[in-house]
Amino acid sequence: MNLCIVTAAAMIEVATSSFTLGWTHSIEKTRWEEDWRVSEQGLVLEEARIENMGAGMEPGPDARFDGTWWRWKPKVPPLPELLLRRSDAIPQGWGLCTDGQCRRIGAAGETADVVALRACD
Numbered sequence: 001m002n003l004c005i006v007t008a009a010a011m012i013e014v015a016t017s018s019f020t021l022g023w024t025h026s027i028e029k030t031r032w033e034e035d036w037r038v039s040e041q042g043l044v045l046e047e048a049r050i051e052n053m054g055a056g057m058e059p060g061p062d063a064r065f066d067g068t069w070w071r072w073k074p075k076v077p078p079l080p081e082l083l084l085r086r087s088d089a090i091p092q093g094w095g096l097c098t099d100g101q102c103r104r105i106g107a108a109g110e111t112a113d114v115v116a117l118r119a120c121d
Contacts, residue, residue, distance in 0.1 A: 001038040003098070004120040005105065013120050016098040018046075021082075021117075026089035028054035033069075038119045042078035047071060081118035 003014040022033040030052045037044040049069040050057050060072035084094055086106040093106035096117075105115050 002120040006116040020097045022095045042080045044078045081116045084115045086113050
């Protein structure tokens, strides 16, 4: 299964079965990252991690601190798609990394207000 990045104007197919989505929290200015797997059931959230806790940045109840990150496995079912909305509060948007290659999505100046991530058909 590959990952599809979809906007109103285009679709990009990325040859990968996993990706990391990362961003900086708009209020706390703290890094948040999530590891996702692309499956036939949809997008599976494997792990979430944050550098520090704060408003809206509470780790899961099973979180463990490794000296840098609070890490946990969120208990959510596979998602058919993940919608990311561009926000002026986060002008740098999201970083989407696969196999050591990263790209920005939803950054200020981009024309797409919403980007959908989903498993490609």
